[in-house]
Amino acid sequence: MIVLGLETSCDETAAAVVDDSGLILSEVVLSQFEEHRPYGGVVPEIAARSHLDHIDRLVDEAMTRAGLSYDALDAVAATAGPGLIGGVIVGVMTAKAIAAVHGKPFLAVNHLEGHALTARLTDKVAFPYLLLLVSGGHCQILAVEGVGRYRRLGTTIDDAAGEAFDKVAKMLGLGYPGGPAVQAAAERGDARRFPFPRPMKGRPGCDFSFSGLKTSVRQMVETLPPGPLSEQDKADLAAGFQAAVVDSIADRVKRALAGFRGTAFVVAGGVAANSALREKLQALAAQAGLPFVAPPLRLCTDNAAMIAWAGIERLKAGESDPLDFRPRPRWPLDPDAPKSTGAGAVKA
Known part of the structure:
Protein backbone atom coordinates (compact mmCIF):
# COMPACT_ATOMS: atom_id res chain seq x y z
CA MET A 1 0.00 0.00 0.00
CA ILE A 2 1.53 3.32 -1.13
CA VAL A 3 0.13 6.78 -0.42
CA LEU A 4 1.13 10.27 -1.56
CA GLY A 5 0.71 12.83 1.21
CA LEU A 6 0.52 16.64 0.97
CA GLU A 7 0.95 19.16 3.80
CA THR A 8 0.15 22.88 3.39
CA SER A 9 -1.49 23.89 6.68
CA CYS A 10 0.94 26.63 7.69
CA ASP A 11 4.34 27.70 6.33
CA GLU A 12 5.81 24.46 4.96
CA THR A 13 4.85 23.13 1.54
CA ALA A 14 5.52 19.38 1.63
CA ALA A 15 4.94 16.20 -0.34
CA ALA A 16 5.93 12.64 0.54
CA VAL A 17 5.38 9.08 -0.62
CA VAL A 18 5.13 6.43 2.11
CA ASP A 19 4.35 2.71 2.08
CA ASP A 20 2.52 0.67 4.69
CA SER A 21 5.73 -0.82 6.10
CA GLY A 22 6.67 2.68 7.28
CA LEU A 23 9.26 3.25 4.57
CA ILE A 24 9.42 6.87 3.43
CA LEU A 25 10.03 6.47 -0.30
CA SER A 26 10.46 10.21 -0.82
CA GLU A 27 10.03 13.40 1.13
CA VAL A 28 10.22 17.01 -0.04
CA VAL A 29 9.74 20.04 2.22
CA LEU A 30 9.97 23.70 1.22
CA SER A 31 10.13 26.11 4.17
CA GLN A 32 8.83 29.66 3.92
CA PHE A 33 10.97 31.04 6.75
CA GLU A 34 12.65 33.69 4.61
CA GLU A 35 9.33 34.94 3.23
CA HIS A 36 7.86 35.45 6.70
CA ARG A 37 11.02 36.49 8.55
CA PRO A 38 10.54 40.26 7.93
CA TYR A 39 7.16 40.08 9.68
CA GLY A 40 8.25 38.00 12.70
CA GLY A 41 5.51 35.46 12.07
CA VAL A 42 3.45 33.69 9.42
CA VAL A 43 1.39 35.93 7.13
CA PRO A 44 -1.55 33.80 5.88
CA GLU A 45 -1.85 35.43 2.45
CA ILE A 46 1.88 35.10 1.75
CA ALA A 47 1.78 31.47 2.90
CA ALA A 48 -1.15 30.57 0.64
CA ARG A 49 0.46 32.16 -2.42
CA SER A 50 3.73 30.37 -1.78
CA HIS A 51 1.94 27.01 -1.49
CA LEU A 52 0.19 27.69 -4.79
CA ASP A 53 3.46 28.64 -6.50
CA HIS A 54 5.36 25.51 -5.44
CA ILE A 55 2.98 22.60 -4.73
CA ASP A 56 2.88 21.14 -8.26
CA ARG A 57 6.66 21.13 -8.57
CA LEU A 58 7.12 19.52 -5.16
CA VAL A 59 4.59 16.78 -5.91
CA ASP A 60 6.37 15.97 -9.17
CA GLU A 61 9.70 15.92 -7.33
CA ALA A 62 8.36 13.58 -4.64
CA MET A 63 7.01 11.15 -7.23
CA THR A 64 10.26 11.28 -9.23
CA ARG A 65 12.38 10.62 -6.12
CA ALA A 66 10.13 7.69 -5.23
CA GLY A 67 10.61 6.30 -8.75
CA LEU A 68 6.87 5.76 -9.14
CA SER A 69 4.11 6.64 -11.54
CA TYR A 70 0.77 7.88 -10.22
CA ASP A 71 -0.76 4.55 -11.21
CA ALA A 72 1.36 2.90 -8.48
CA LEU A 73 -0.39 4.89 -5.75
CA ASP A 74 -3.17 3.39 -3.67
CA ALA A 75 -4.47 6.77 -2.49
CA VAL A 76 -3.73 10.48 -2.16
CA ALA A 77 -3.91 12.17 1.26
CA ALA A 78 -3.79 15.85 2.20
CA THR A 79 -4.06 17.92 5.33
CA ALA A 80 -7.66 19.16 5.25
CA GLY A 81 -7.52 21.10 8.54
CA PRO A 82 -7.01 22.59 11.01
CA GLY A 83 -4.77 25.32 9.71
CA LEU A 84 -4.54 28.55 7.75
CA ILE A 85 -7.47 27.99 5.41
CA GLY A 86 -5.89 29.45 2.27
CA GLY A 87 -2.98 27.03 2.45
CA VAL A 88 -5.19 24.09 3.40
CA ILE A 89 -7.34 24.71 0.32
CA VAL A 90 -4.27 24.60 -1.94
CA GLY A 91 -3.21 21.18 -0.65
CA VAL A 92 -6.72 19.71 -0.64
CA MET A 93 -7.54 20.85 -4.18
CA THR A 94 -4.22 19.54 -5.48
CA ALA A 95 -4.78 16.14 -3.84
CA LYS A 96 -8.37 15.96 -5.12
CA ALA A 97 -7.21 16.72 -8.67
CA ILE A 98 -4.57 13.98 -8.58
CA ALA A 99 -7.06 11.50 -7.09
CA ALA A 100 -9.73 12.34 -9.67
CA VAL A 101 -7.43 12.21 -12.69
CA HIS A 102 -5.85 8.89 -11.70
CA GLY A 103 -8.92 7.26 -10.16
CA LYS A 104 -7.47 6.95 -6.64
CA PRO A 105 -9.17 7.33 -3.25
CA PHE A 106 -8.85 10.72 -1.58
CA LEU A 107 -8.13 11.00 2.15
CA ALA A 108 -8.81 14.24 4.05
CA VAL A 109 -6.41 14.03 6.99
CA ASN A 110 -6.67 15.97 10.23
CA HIS A 111 -3.28 17.68 10.67
CA LEU A 112 -3.33 16.85 14.38
CA GLU A 113 -3.95 13.19 13.59
CA GLY A 114 -0.86 13.27 11.42
CA HIS A 115 1.19 14.33 14.44
CA ALA A 116 -0.65 11.89 16.70
CA LEU A 117 0.15 8.86 14.55
CA THR A 118 3.76 9.74 13.66
CA ALA A 119 5.07 7.56 16.50
CA ARG A 120 3.47 4.56 14.79
CA LEU A 121 5.30 5.43 11.57
CA THR A 122 8.69 5.81 13.26
CA ASP A 123 8.52 3.49 16.28
CA LYS A 124 5.52 1.16 15.69
CA VAL A 125 4.03 2.28 19.01
CA PRO A 296 13.17 12.51 14.55
CA LEU A 297 13.18 16.30 14.54
CA ARG A 298 12.28 16.53 10.85
CA LEU A 299 9.11 14.54 11.56
CA CYS A 300 8.19 16.59 14.65
CA THR A 301 7.68 19.73 12.60
CA ASP A 302 5.05 19.91 9.84
CA ASN A 303 5.75 17.36 7.12
CA ALA A 304 3.94 15.32 4.51
CA ALA A 305 5.25 11.89 5.57
CA MET A 306 3.01 12.00 8.65
CA ILE A 307 0.03 12.91 6.46
CA ALA A 308 0.72 10.03 4.07
CA TRP A 309 1.06 7.66 7.04
CA ALA A 310 -2.20 8.85 8.61
CA GLY A 311 -3.78 8.24 5.21
CA ILE A 312 -2.42 4.69 5.21
CA GLU A 313 -3.80 4.06 8.70
CA ARG A 314 -7.24 5.27 7.61
CA LEU A 315 -7.11 3.42 4.30
CA LYS A 316 -6.33 0.18 6.18
CA ALA A 317 -9.45 0.85 8.24
CA GLY A 318 -11.48 0.98 5.02
CA GLU A 319 -11.94 4.75 5.07
CA SER A 320 -11.77 7.39 2.36
CA ASP A 321 -13.40 10.77 1.71
CA PRO A 322 -15.59 12.18 -1.06
CA LEU A 323 -14.18 14.73 -3.46
CA ASP A 324 -16.62 17.34 -2.14
CA PHE A 325 -14.99 17.27 1.32
CA ARG A 326 -14.68 20.85 2.55
CA PRO A 327 -11.39 22.02 4.13
CA ARG A 328 -11.72 23.03 7.78
CA PRO A 329 -9.90 25.87 9.55
CA ARG A 330 -10.91 24.21 12.86
CA TRP A 331 -11.07 20.48 13.40
CA PRO A 332 -10.68 19.12 16.95
CA LEU A 333 -9.46 15.54 17.30
CA ASP A 334 -11.82 15.02 20.23
CA PRO A 335 -15.12 16.73 19.30
CA ASP A 336 -16.65 15.71 22.65
CA ALA A 337 -14.01 17.56 24.70
CA PRO A 338 -15.08 20.79 26.44
CA LYS A 339 -14.88 23.71 24.06
CA SER A 340 -11.73 25.82 24.33
CA THR A 341 -9.83 28.28 22.17
CA GLY A 342 -7.06 25.67 22.00
CA ALA A 343 -9.19 22.80 20.68
CA GLY A 344 -8.16 22.38 17.08
CA ALA A 345 -7.63 26.12 16.76
CA VAL A 346 -6.36 27.87 13.67
CA LYS A 347 -2.57 27.76 13.55
CA ALA A 348 -0.99 31.09 14.35
Whole structure:
Protein backbone atom coordinates (compact mmCIF):
# COMPACT_ATOMS: atom_id res chain seq x y z
CA MET A 1 0.00 0.00 0.00
CA ILE A 2 1.53 3.32 -1.13
CA VAL A 3 0.13 6.78 -0.42
CA LEU A 4 1.13 10.27 -1.56
CA GLY A 5 0.71 12.83 1.21
CA LEU A 6 0.52 16.64 0.97
CA GLU A 7 0.95 19.16 3.80
CA THR A 8 0.15 22.88 3.39
CA SER A 9 -1.49 23.89 6.68
CA CYS A 10 0.94 26.63 7.69
CA ASP A 11 4.34 27.70 6.33
CA GLU A 12 5.81 24.46 4.96
CA THR A 13 4.85 23.13 1.54
CA ALA A 14 5.52 19.38 1.63
CA ALA A 15 4.94 16.20 -0.34
CA ALA A 16 5.93 12.64 0.54
CA VAL A 17 5.38 9.08 -0.62
CA VAL A 18 5.13 6.43 2.11
CA ASP A 19 4.35 2.71 2.08
CA ASP A 20 2.52 0.67 4.69
CA SER A 21 5.73 -0.82 6.10
CA GLY A 22 6.67 2.68 7.28
CA LEU A 23 9.26 3.25 4.57
CA ILE A 24 9.42 6.87 3.43
CA LEU A 25 10.03 6.47 -0.30
CA SER A 26 10.46 10.21 -0.82
CA GLU A 27 10.03 13.40 1.13
CA VAL A 28 10.22 17.01 -0.04
CA VAL A 29 9.74 20.04 2.22
CA LEU A 30 9.97 23.70 1.22
CA SER A 31 10.13 26.11 4.17
CA GLN A 32 8.83 29.66 3.92
CA PHE A 33 10.97 31.04 6.75
CA GLU A 34 12.65 33.69 4.61
CA GLU A 35 9.33 34.94 3.23
CA HIS A 36 7.86 35.45 6.70
CA ARG A 37 11.02 36.49 8.55
CA PRO A 38 10.54 40.26 7.93
CA TYR A 39 7.16 40.08 9.68
CA GLY A 40 8.25 38.00 12.70
CA GLY A 41 5.51 35.46 12.07
CA VAL A 42 3.45 33.69 9.42
CA VAL A 43 1.39 35.93 7.13
CA PRO A 44 -1.55 33.80 5.88
CA GLU A 45 -1.85 35.43 2.45
CA ILE A 46 1.88 35.10 1.75
CA ALA A 47 1.78 31.47 2.90
CA ALA A 48 -1.15 30.57 0.64
CA ARG A 49 0.46 32.16 -2.42
CA SER A 50 3.73 30.37 -1.78
CA HIS A 51 1.94 27.01 -1.49
CA LEU A 52 0.19 27.69 -4.79
CA ASP A 53 3.46 28.64 -6.50
CA HIS A 54 5.36 25.51 -5.44
CA ILE A 55 2.98 22.60 -4.73
CA ASP A 56 2.88 21.14 -8.26
CA ARG A 57 6.66 21.13 -8.57
CA LEU A 58 7.12 19.52 -5.16
CA VAL A 59 4.59 16.78 -5.91
CA ASP A 60 6.37 15.97 -9.17
CA GLU A 61 9.70 15.92 -7.33
CA ALA A 62 8.36 13.58 -4.64
CA MET A 63 7.01 11.15 -7.23
CA THR A 64 10.26 11.28 -9.23
CA ARG A 65 12.38 10.62 -6.12
CA ALA A 66 10.13 7.69 -5.23
CA GLY A 67 10.61 6.30 -8.75
CA LEU A 68 6.87 5.76 -9.14
CA SER A 69 4.11 6.64 -11.54
CA TYR A 70 0.77 7.88 -10.22
CA ASP A 71 -0.76 4.55 -11.21
CA ALA A 72 1.36 2.90 -8.48
CA LEU A 73 -0.39 4.89 -5.75
CA ASP A 74 -3.17 3.39 -3.67
CA ALA A 75 -4.47 6.77 -2.49
CA VAL A 76 -3.73 10.48 -2.16
CA ALA A 77 -3.91 12.17 1.26
CA ALA A 78 -3.79 15.85 2.20
CA THR A 79 -4.06 17.92 5.33
CA ALA A 80 -7.66 19.16 5.25
CA GLY A 81 -7.52 21.10 8.54
CA PRO A 82 -7.01 22.59 11.01
CA GLY A 83 -4.77 25.32 9.71
CA LEU A 84 -4.54 28.55 7.75
CA ILE A 85 -7.47 27.99 5.41
CA GLY A 86 -5.89 29.45 2.27
CA GLY A 87 -2.98 27.03 2.45
CA VAL A 88 -5.19 24.09 3.40
CA ILE A 89 -7.34 24.71 0.32
CA VAL A 90 -4.27 24.60 -1.94
CA GLY A 91 -3.21 21.18 -0.65
CA VAL A 92 -6.72 19.71 -0.64
CA MET A 93 -7.54 20.85 -4.18
CA THR A 94 -4.22 19.54 -5.48
CA ALA A 95 -4.78 16.14 -3.84
CA LYS A 96 -8.37 15.96 -5.12
CA ALA A 97 -7.21 16.72 -8.67
CA ILE A 98 -4.57 13.98 -8.58
CA ALA A 99 -7.06 11.50 -7.09
CA ALA A 100 -9.73 12.34 -9.67
CA VAL A 101 -7.43 12.21 -12.69
CA HIS A 102 -5.85 8.89 -11.70
CA GLY A 103 -8.92 7.26 -10.16
CA LYS A 104 -7.47 6.95 -6.64
CA PRO A 105 -9.17 7.33 -3.25
CA PHE A 106 -8.85 10.72 -1.58
CA LEU A 107 -8.13 11.00 2.15
CA ALA A 108 -8.81 14.24 4.05
CA VAL A 109 -6.41 14.03 6.99
CA ASN A 110 -6.67 15.97 10.23
CA HIS A 111 -3.28 17.68 10.67
CA LEU A 112 -3.33 16.85 14.38
CA GLU A 113 -3.95 13.19 13.59
CA GLY A 114 -0.86 13.27 11.42
CA HIS A 115 1.19 14.33 14.44
CA ALA A 116 -0.65 11.89 16.70
CA LEU A 117 0.15 8.86 14.55
CA THR A 118 3.76 9.74 13.66
CA ALA A 119 5.07 7.56 16.50
CA ARG A 120 3.47 4.56 14.79
CA LEU A 121 5.30 5.43 11.57
CA THR A 122 8.69 5.81 13.26
CA ASP A 123 8.52 3.49 16.28
CA LYS A 124 5.52 1.16 15.69
CA VAL A 125 4.03 2.28 19.01
CA ALA A 126 0.97 0.24 19.98
CA PHE A 127 -2.29 1.81 21.18
CA PRO A 128 -3.05 3.29 23.65
CA TYR A 129 -0.36 5.89 24.29
CA LEU A 130 -0.20 9.37 25.80
CA LEU A 131 0.67 12.20 23.41
CA LEU A 132 1.92 15.70 24.11
CA LEU A 133 1.38 17.72 20.94
CA VAL A 134 3.21 21.01 21.31
CA SER A 135 3.69 23.30 18.31
CA GLY A 136 3.20 26.80 16.96
CA GLY A 137 -0.56 26.47 16.79
CA HIS A 138 -1.43 23.65 19.16
CA CYS A 139 -0.70 22.55 22.71
CA GLN A 140 -2.64 19.48 23.82
CA ILE A 141 -2.34 16.28 25.82
CA LEU A 142 -4.22 13.39 24.23
CA ALA A 143 -4.84 9.76 24.99
CA VAL A 144 -4.39 8.11 21.58
CA GLU A 145 -6.63 5.04 21.77
CA GLY A 146 -6.85 4.08 18.10
CA VAL A 147 -7.14 5.50 14.60
CA GLY A 148 -9.84 8.15 14.86
CA ARG A 149 -10.11 7.64 18.62
CA TYR A 150 -8.59 10.49 20.63
CA ARG A 151 -9.43 11.64 24.13
CA ARG A 152 -8.22 15.12 24.98
CA LEU A 153 -6.95 15.45 28.55
CA GLY A 154 -5.73 19.03 28.34
CA THR A 155 -5.34 21.95 25.96
CA THR A 156 -4.20 25.55 25.99
CA ILE A 157 -6.81 28.01 27.19
CA ASP A 158 -5.15 30.83 25.24
CA ASP A 159 -1.87 30.74 23.28
CA ALA A 160 0.08 27.69 22.14
CA ALA A 161 3.65 27.27 23.40
CA GLY A 162 5.17 27.72 19.95
CA GLU A 163 3.25 30.94 19.43
CA ALA A 164 4.60 32.19 22.76
CA PHE A 165 8.17 31.35 21.68
CA ASP A 166 7.70 33.28 18.42
CA LYS A 167 6.24 36.34 20.10
CA VAL A 168 8.85 36.46 22.86
CA ALA A 169 11.60 36.09 20.25
CA LYS A 170 10.12 39.03 18.34
CA MET A 171 9.87 41.03 21.58
CA LEU A 172 13.55 40.41 22.31
CA GLY A 173 14.72 40.98 18.75
CA LEU A 174 15.98 37.41 18.37
CA GLY A 175 14.53 36.74 14.94
CA TYR A 176 12.20 34.18 13.36
CA PRO A 177 11.44 31.31 13.79
CA GLY A 178 11.26 31.97 17.51
CA GLY A 179 11.74 28.49 18.96
CA PRO A 180 15.31 27.87 17.77
CA ALA A 181 16.22 31.54 18.36
CA VAL A 182 15.05 31.50 21.99
CA GLN A 183 16.77 28.16 22.66
CA ALA A 184 20.06 29.42 21.22
CA ALA A 185 19.91 32.60 23.31
CA ALA A 186 18.87 30.68 26.45
CA GLU A 187 22.02 28.55 26.25
CA ARG A 188 24.04 31.71 26.98
CA GLY A 189 21.72 32.99 29.68
CA ASP A 190 21.02 32.76 33.41
CA ALA A 191 17.47 31.49 33.97
CA ARG A 192 17.57 32.65 37.61
CA ARG A 193 17.97 36.36 36.86
CA PHE A 194 14.34 36.98 35.92
CA PRO A 195 11.73 35.14 38.07
CA PHE A 196 8.89 34.44 35.65
CA PRO A 197 5.63 32.76 36.73
CA ARG A 198 4.76 29.13 35.92
CA PRO A 199 1.23 29.38 34.47
CA MET A 200 -1.29 26.75 35.66
CA LYS A 201 1.34 24.96 37.75
CA GLY A 202 -0.28 23.06 40.62
CA ARG A 203 -3.82 23.59 39.36
CA PRO A 204 -6.28 20.72 38.79
CA GLY A 205 -6.53 19.26 35.30
CA CYS A 206 -4.03 19.28 32.46
CA ASP A 207 -4.76 22.55 30.64
CA PHE A 208 -2.04 25.02 29.62
CA SER A 209 -1.77 28.81 29.49
CA PHE A 210 1.03 30.96 28.06
CA SER A 211 -0.52 34.38 27.46
CA GLY A 212 0.26 35.66 30.95
CA LEU A 213 3.84 34.47 30.67
CA LYS A 214 4.30 36.49 27.49
CA THR A 215 2.93 39.53 29.30
CA SER A 216 5.38 38.94 32.16
CA VAL A 217 8.29 38.97 29.71
CA ARG A 218 7.10 42.25 28.20
CA GLN A 219 6.68 43.80 31.64
CA MET A 220 10.15 42.63 32.67
CA VAL A 221 11.65 44.19 29.55
CA GLU A 222 9.96 47.48 30.46
CA THR A 223 11.70 47.50 33.87
CA LEU A 224 15.14 47.48 32.25
CA PRO A 225 17.00 50.71 31.40
CA PRO A 226 15.72 52.48 28.27
CA GLY A 227 17.38 51.67 24.99
CA PRO A 228 18.28 48.48 23.15
CA LEU A 229 18.58 45.31 25.20
CA SER A 230 22.10 44.04 25.72
CA GLU A 231 22.96 40.59 24.43
CA GLN A 232 23.19 39.34 28.03
CA ASP A 233 19.76 40.79 28.83
CA LYS A 234 18.32 38.95 25.84
CA ALA A 235 20.03 35.71 26.84
CA ASP A 236 18.86 35.92 30.45
CA LEU A 237 15.29 36.79 29.47
CA ALA A 238 15.22 33.92 26.97
CA ALA A 239 16.60 31.49 29.56
CA GLY A 240 14.06 32.56 32.18
CA PHE A 241 11.17 32.35 29.72
CA GLN A 242 12.22 28.94 28.40
CA ALA A 243 12.60 27.56 31.93
CA ALA A 244 9.10 28.77 32.80
CA VAL A 245 7.60 27.12 29.70
CA VAL A 246 9.39 23.84 30.41
CA ASP A 247 8.30 23.82 34.06
CA SER A 248 4.70 24.64 33.15
CA ILE A 249 4.47 21.92 30.50
CA ALA A 250 6.18 19.39 32.77
CA ASP A 251 3.67 20.04 35.55
CA ARG A 252 0.73 19.42 33.22
CA VAL A 253 2.31 16.30 31.73
CA LYS A 254 3.11 14.89 35.16
CA ARG A 255 -0.57 15.14 36.09
CA ALA A 256 -1.61 13.38 32.89
CA LEU A 257 0.94 10.60 33.35
CA ALA A 258 -0.21 9.96 36.92
CA GLY A 259 -3.58 8.65 35.78
CA PHE A 260 -2.59 7.04 32.48
CA ARG A 261 -2.18 3.36 31.66
CA GLY A 262 -0.71 2.70 28.24
CA THR A 263 2.28 1.67 26.16
CA ALA A 264 4.32 4.87 25.88
CA PHE A 265 4.59 8.62 26.33
CA VAL A 266 4.98 10.35 22.96
CA VAL A 267 5.87 13.96 22.18
CA ALA A 268 5.35 15.57 18.77
CA GLY A 269 5.15 19.01 17.19
CA GLY A 270 7.75 21.66 16.45
CA VAL A 271 8.34 22.70 20.07
CA ALA A 272 9.27 19.07 20.79
CA ALA A 273 12.58 19.96 19.12
CA ASN A 274 13.51 22.06 22.18
CA SER A 275 16.30 20.17 23.91
CA ALA A 276 15.53 21.45 27.44
CA LEU A 277 11.90 20.35 27.09
CA ARG A 278 12.86 16.95 25.69
CA GLU A 279 15.24 16.30 28.57
CA LYS A 280 12.57 17.15 31.14
CA LEU A 281 9.88 15.06 29.44
CA GLN A 282 12.20 12.08 29.10
CA ALA A 283 12.79 12.19 32.85
CA LEU A 284 9.05 12.33 33.54
CA ALA A 285 8.43 9.30 31.32
CA ALA A 286 11.13 7.36 33.16
CA GLN A 287 9.55 8.23 36.50
CA ALA A 288 6.20 6.98 35.19
CA GLY A 289 7.78 3.75 33.92
CA LEU A 290 6.86 4.44 30.29
CA PRO A 291 9.04 4.44 27.17
CA PHE A 292 9.67 7.95 25.87
CA VAL A 293 9.13 8.29 22.14
CA ALA A 294 10.04 11.43 20.19
CA PRO A 295 10.10 11.15 16.39
CA PRO A 296 13.17 12.51 14.55
CA LEU A 297 13.18 16.30 14.54
CA ARG A 298 12.28 16.53 10.85
CA LEU A 299 9.11 14.54 11.56
CA CYS A 300 8.19 16.59 14.65
CA THR A 301 7.68 19.73 12.60
CA ASP A 302 5.05 19.91 9.84
CA ASN A 303 5.75 17.36 7.12
CA ALA A 304 3.94 15.32 4.51
CA ALA A 305 5.25 11.89 5.57
CA MET A 306 3.01 12.00 8.65
CA ILE A 307 0.03 12.91 6.46
CA ALA A 308 0.72 10.03 4.07
CA TRP A 309 1.06 7.66 7.04
CA ALA A 310 -2.20 8.85 8.61
CA GLY A 311 -3.78 8.24 5.21
CA ILE A 312 -2.42 4.69 5.21
CA GLU A 313 -3.80 4.06 8.70
CA ARG A 314 -7.24 5.27 7.61
CA LEU A 315 -7.11 3.42 4.30
CA LYS A 316 -6.33 0.18 6.18
CA ALA A 317 -9.45 0.85 8.24
CA GLY A 318 -11.48 0.98 5.02
CA GLU A 319 -11.94 4.75 5.07
CA SER A 320 -11.77 7.39 2.36
CA ASP A 321 -13.40 10.77 1.71
CA PRO A 322 -15.59 12.18 -1.06
CA LEU A 323 -14.18 14.73 -3.46
CA ASP A 324 -16.62 17.34 -2.14
CA PHE A 325 -14.99 17.27 1.32
CA ARG A 326 -14.68 20.85 2.55
CA PRO A 327 -11.39 22.02 4.13
CA ARG A 328 -11.72 23.03 7.78
CA PRO A 329 -9.90 25.87 9.55
CA ARG A 330 -10.91 24.21 12.86
CA TRP A 331 -11.07 20.48 13.40
CA PRO A 332 -10.68 19.12 16.95
CA LEU A 333 -9.46 15.54 17.30
CA ASP A 334 -11.82 15.02 20.23
CA PRO A 335 -15.12 16.73 19.30
CA ASP A 336 -16.65 15.71 22.65
CA ALA A 337 -14.01 17.56 24.70
CA PRO A 338 -15.08 20.79 26.44
CA LYS A 339 -14.88 23.71 24.06
CA SER A 340 -11.73 25.82 24.33
CA THR A 341 -9.83 28.28 22.17
CA GLY A 342 -7.06 25.67 22.00
CA ALA A 343 -9.19 22.80 20.68
CA GLY A 344 -8.16 22.38 17.08
CA ALA A 345 -7.63 26.12 16.76
CA VAL A 346 -6.36 27.87 13.67
CA LYS A 347 -2.57 27.76 13.55
CA ALA A 348 -0.99 31.09 14.35
